[in-house]
Every structure is written in C-alpha cells, then in structure tokens.
Amino acid sequence: MIDYLREIISGTWSLFVGLGITIRYFFQPVVTVQYPYETLPMTPRFRGHIELVKDEETGETKCIVCGMCQKACPSNCITVNGEKREGVKGKVLTEYTLDFTKCSLCGLCVESCTPKAITFSKDYNLAGVRKEAYIFDLKKRLEAKN
Amino acid sequence: MSAFAKSEANETFVLNLGPQHPATHGVLRVKLTMDGEYIVEAEPVLGYIHRMHEKMGENRTWAQFLPNTGRMDYLHALAYNHGYVSVVERAAGIAVPERAEYLRVITAELNRVSSHLLWFGAFILDLGGFSPLLYAFDDREHILDLLESVTGSRLTYCYFRFGGVYNDIDENFVAGTRAFIKRLRDRMPMYHNLVTKNIILMTRLKEIGPISAEMCRKYGATGPVCRGSGINFDVRKHEPYSVYPEFDFEVPVYEQCDSMARYMVRMDEIEQSLRIVEQALDKLPDGPVMAEKVPKIIKPPKGDYYHAVETARGSFGVRVVSDGSNTPYRLKLRAPTFSNLSLFGEACQGMLLPDALALMGSLDLVIPEIDR
Numbered sequence: 175m176i177d178y179l180r181e182i183i184s185g186t187w188s189l190f191v192g193l194g195i196t197i198r199y200f201f202q203p204v205v206t207v208q209y210p211y212e213t214l215p216m217t218p219r220f221r222g223h224i225e226l227v228k229d230e231e232t233g234e235t236k237c238i239v240c241g242m243c244q245k246a247c248p249s250n251c252i253t254v255n256g257e258k259r260e261g262v263k264g265k266v267l268t269e270y271t272l273d274f275t276k277c278s279l280c281g282l283c284v285e286s287c288t289p290k291a292i293t294f295s296k297d298y299n300l301a302g303v304r305k306e307a308y309i310f311d312l313k314k315r316l317e318a319k320n
Numbered sequence: 321m322s323a324f325a326k327s328e329a330n331e332t333f334v335l336n337l338g339p340q341h342p343a344t345h346g347v348l349r350v351k352l353t354m355d356g357e358y359i360v361e362a363e364p365v366l367g368y369i370h371r372m373h374e375k376m377g378e379n380r381t382w383a384q385f386l387p388n389t390g391r392m393d394y395l396h397a398l399a400y401n402h403g404y405v406s407v408v409e410r411a412a413g414i415a416v417p418e419r420a421e422y423l424r425v426i427t428a429e430l431n432r433v434s435s436h437l438l439w440f441g442a443f444i445l446d447l448g449g450f451s452p453l454l455y456a457f458d459d460r461e462h463i464l465d466l467l468e469s470v471t472g473s474r475l476t477y478c479y480f481r482f483g484g485v486y487n488d489i490d491e492n493f494v495a496g497t498r499a500f501i502k503r504l505r506d507r508m509p510m511y512h513n514l515v516t517k518n519i520i521l522m523t524r525l526k527e528i529g530p531i532s533a534e535m536c537r538k539y540g541a542t543g544p545v546c547r548g549s550g551i552n553f554d555v556r557k558h559e560p561y562s563v564y565p566e567f568d569f570e571v572p573v574y575e576q577c578d579s580m581a582r583y584m585v586r587m588d589e590i591e592q593s594l595r596i597v598e599q600a601l602d603k604l605p606d607g608p609v610m611a612e613k614v615p616k617i618i619k620p621p622k623g624d625y626y627h628a629v630e631t632a633r634g635s636f637g638v639r640v641v642s643d644g645s646n647t648p649y650r651l652k653l654r655a656p657t658f659s660n661l662s663l664f665g666e667a668c669q670g671m672l673l674p675d676a677l678a679l680m681g682s683l684d685l686v687i688p689e690i691d692r
C-alpha cells in the first residue's frame with residue numbers, strides 16, 4: 175500500500191519535472207530558422223552538383239577532355255565530348271552534360287580530374303517538375319556566367 | 321508469457337502493420353495474426369526497398385561502390401564507409417596514416433551519437449511523446465553541421481577513401497566539436513529528467529518486450545539489442561579495428577533484457593562515444609590524411625577478405641572475394657538490423673499490440689539496411 179502511494183507520488187512528480195523542463199525551454203530563444211525568409215550560410219565544403227571551373231587567364235574551361243570523370247562516375251551521369259581544332263593544342267570541349275537525376279553527389283569525378291576543371295556548386299534549391307530540368311549543360315552554364 | 325486470453329471460438333484476424341507505418345521509419349510490413357489485442361504470430365515481410373547493393377557492388381569498380389555504403393544505413397553512414405574501406409584496404413594491403421584513422425573514429429563516433437539521438441526522438445515518438453524528438457533534433461543538427469563542414473554532405477556521407485579520408489579537419493571543427501561535447505553533456509541530465517525518469521515511459525518499457533540472451537544468440541542479434549540482454553559484445557572492444565584500442569571507453573551492458581535495458585544501453589553509449597571523440601581530439605596526431613601510394617585503379621590480389629565494424633545498430637560485416645580484377649567477384653554485406661529484426665516474430669508472441677510497437681522501436685530498425 176505504502177509502495178503504491180509512493181509510486182503515485184513519485185510518478186506524478188516526474189511528470190511535473192518534465193513539464194518544468196518544457197516550460198523552461200518555452201521561454202528560451204527559438205532555434206529554428208524560418209526557411210524561405212531566412213537562410214543559413216553554406217559551409218565552404220558543401221557538395222552540390224558539379225560545375226565547370228573557369229580558367230582565370232583565358233576565361234575558358236580548364237577541361238582537357240580526358241574523360242576521366244566520365245569513367246570514374248559510378249552512375250554514368252557525365253557525358254564529355256570534344257573535338258580537334260586547328261591551331262589549338264589538345265582537344266576542345268564541345269559538350270559537358272550532367273544528368274543530375276542519377277548523380278549521387280559522391281565527388282569521385284571531382285577527385286579524378288587532374289587539371290581541377292570541375293568543382294561542386296553551392297546550389298541546393300533544386301526543385302522541378304520535369305526530368306529535363308535536371309539535365310545540366312555545364313558548358314552553357316559556364317558561358318552564361320561569363 | 322503474459323496472460324494470453326484466447327477467445328472462445330478461437331477466432332483470429334490478420335492485421336497489416338505497414339508497409340507505410342509511421343512507426344517504422346521505412347517500408348517494412350509486418351503481418352500480424354491477432355487474437356483481439358494480442359499477437360498470435362508476427363511475420364515481417366521484407367524487400368520493399370531492395371536495391372541490390374551487393375549486385376551493384378559486383379558490377380562496378382572497387383571505388384565506385386563507395387557512395388553506396390552510405391545509402392544502406394543512412395543514419396550511421398560513416399560506419400558503413402569504414403567497414404567497406406577497411407576490407408578493401410585489408411585486401412589491397414594499403415596502410416592508412418594514423419591521423420586518417422583518428423579522423424575516421426572521430427567522425428564515425430559523432431555520427432553514432434547523431435544516430436542514437438535520432439533513434440531516441442523517433443522511439444519516444446513511437447510511444448506517443450512528441451516533444452523529445454524536437455530536443456533531440458536540436459542537438460543532432462549541431463552534429464550534422466559539424467560533419468557537413470568536413471564531409472560536405474549531411475546524411476549520406478561518402479567521406480572515407482581507400483588509404484585515408486577525403487578532407488582534413490580544421491580548427492573550427494575541433495573547437496566546434498569540443499563545444500558540442502560540452503553542450504550535449506549539459507543536456508543529458510535534461511533528457512533523463514524529461515524522458516528516462518518519466519513514469520509513463522517507465523511503465524511502457526520496464527519488463528516489456530523481453531529478449532533473452534539465448535534468443536539473441538539464436539538469431540545473431542548484435543549491438544544494443546544484445547547488450548541490453550546481458551551479452552557483452554562490441555566489435556570495437558572485442559575484435560578491435562582502426563585505432564579503437566587506444567581509447568578508454570566502456571561497453572554499457574544491462575541484464576534486464578527488456579525494452580528499458582536497450583533504451584539505457586543507447587543512452588549510455590552516447591556518453592561513451594563522446595568520451596572517445598574527446599580522447600581522439602586530445603591525442604590527434606599530425607600528418608597526412610591520405611596514404612601516399614594508393615594506386616588509381618585498385619586490383620586486390622585473389623582472395624577472400626572479411627572485416628566487421630560496430631555500427632549504431634550492431635556489427636556490420638563486409639566480405640569481399642577478389643579474383644584480381646578491378647571489380648569485386650563477390651560482395652556480401654552482413655547488416656545488423658536484419659538479424660535484430662528476425663527475432664521480432666518470436667519475441668512479440670502473446671504481446672499486446674502497443675507493447676509490440678515499443679519492442680519494435682527499441683530494436684532501432686533502419687529499413688534500407690535490412691533490405692539493402
């Protein structure tokens with residue numbers, strides 16, 4: 175009987191302790207961010223989808239069309255094409271397409287690229303209703319930036 | 321066995337739990353044969369999100385399988401990274417610099433804490449308490465931010481590489497982690513006051529869902545499930561890998577075999593993981609984070625290799641068979657939750673439905689890892 179009463183009292187007390195905690199936290203500053211209106215800064219190492227890097231000197235891409243990134247990618251999302259041009263050493267990039275629908279953001283392509291011609295973008299607001307919205311023409315994106 | 325009221329006519333009915341049951345954070349279906357509120361038989365039906373990870377591994381190069389590892393157990397992805405890179409390193413004979421091993425331990429342990437925090441929130445949610453989830457996610461958010469600052473992603477990490485890790489940490493990470501350890505230590509008493517000592521939680525968990533040590537052995541249960549049944553087994557301690565032998569930590573073991581014991585094991589493990597991280601930060605050696613001579617195309621010599629790691633849910637083993645080519649000949653993944661779930665059918669016989677849900681929550685199921 176005594177144990178029974180004791181349990182009721184300690185049990186009720188435990189509920190009040192919990193309530194006390196929630197009340198205390200109720201008056202503390204809010205920890206959430208009202209997302210579309212406020213955003214948090216991205217960390218510098220955030221890995222978004224990949225992007226071609228601009229060569230500061232020439233303003234063109236650094237890509238030498240070696241195809242290493244294409245080979246490294248586990249999901250075959252990269253298509254690289256190039257052509258020989260008069261008076262230019264090596265190949266010139268004509269197409270760089272990323273099929274973002276399949277990309278797993280692993281970063282193996284970036285690591286495999288010796289001239290460091292690709293990097294991660296900081297885009298994360300990627301919502302769309304059509305598949306085509308995620309087939310990125312990275313060469314065009316780079317040119318659009320220039 | 322609890323008082324098992326059989327109805328006169330011996331009538332039973334089938335109740336489908338899932339495949340989209342909110343209490344099972346994934347797509348698991350449990351076919352329950354019920355006699356009123358009591359469970360006569362439970363049969364987990366798996367495979368709704370089977371993605372052939374093993375077969376995928378056999379169809380791509382050794383390195384290309386890396387991103388897959390983070391997508392099995394999305395809550396403790398780094399331990400899965402660790403298991404896979406370790407077995408390939410063992411196969412190919414790659415030595416890992418000490419600093420890289422330390423970084424692996426630090427990040428994997430932080431990831432374990434975040435996994436336990438999420439389990440804690442979701443488990444209480446299964447039992448009907450909403451607010452602890454929000455407190456747990458507040459703390460977990462700090463870990464995600466820390467890990468994002470080194471790995472670049474928030475959930476499905478792909479941070480470890482053969483021979484090291486992908487990025488070195490910086491001062492901010494060290495300072496942030498130390499601040500986080502202090503913060504979480506200060507918050508733990510709050511969790512215990514708010515949840516552990518709560519009378520409703522105690523009555524819902526104590527002596528509910530008994531899983532005997534024998535049953536654990538029979539089904540191969542590992543992790544907090546077996547440690548809650550008095551079996552002192554932790555891969556980090558008993559088959560040490562990486563630099564774990566250098567740290568002083570305990571393996572929490574509870575003898576009660578009930579859901580409360582499994583709850584307590586995980587809560588204690590949070591503190592032990594924080595201890596490991598703290599010691600690792602203190603002892604962190606300088607040096608490279610990537611081995612120097614890692615061949616670009618890995619071709620391990622012919623052979624059969626195995627490596628197990630302790631994830632937040634138990635022991636995860638990877639067996640690879642190499643035929644000397646640039647793809648694995650066979651890749652076998654031993655996932656802990658698959659075994660932990662297998663005992664559910666036997667353990668919940670004769671239990672009330674809400675109690676069985678408490679038992680299921682205490683198993684900490686991650687469905688993508690069961691289905692693989």
Ligand code: SF4
Nearest residue numbers: 247277278280281283
């Ligand atoms: S991040 Fe990974 S999956 Fe995405 S394009 Fe690069 S290699 Fe392919």
Ligand code: SF4
Nearest residue numbers: 237238240241243287
């Ligand atoms: S690896 Fe780099 S240089 Fe080679 S094709 Fe890809 S982006 Fe271009």
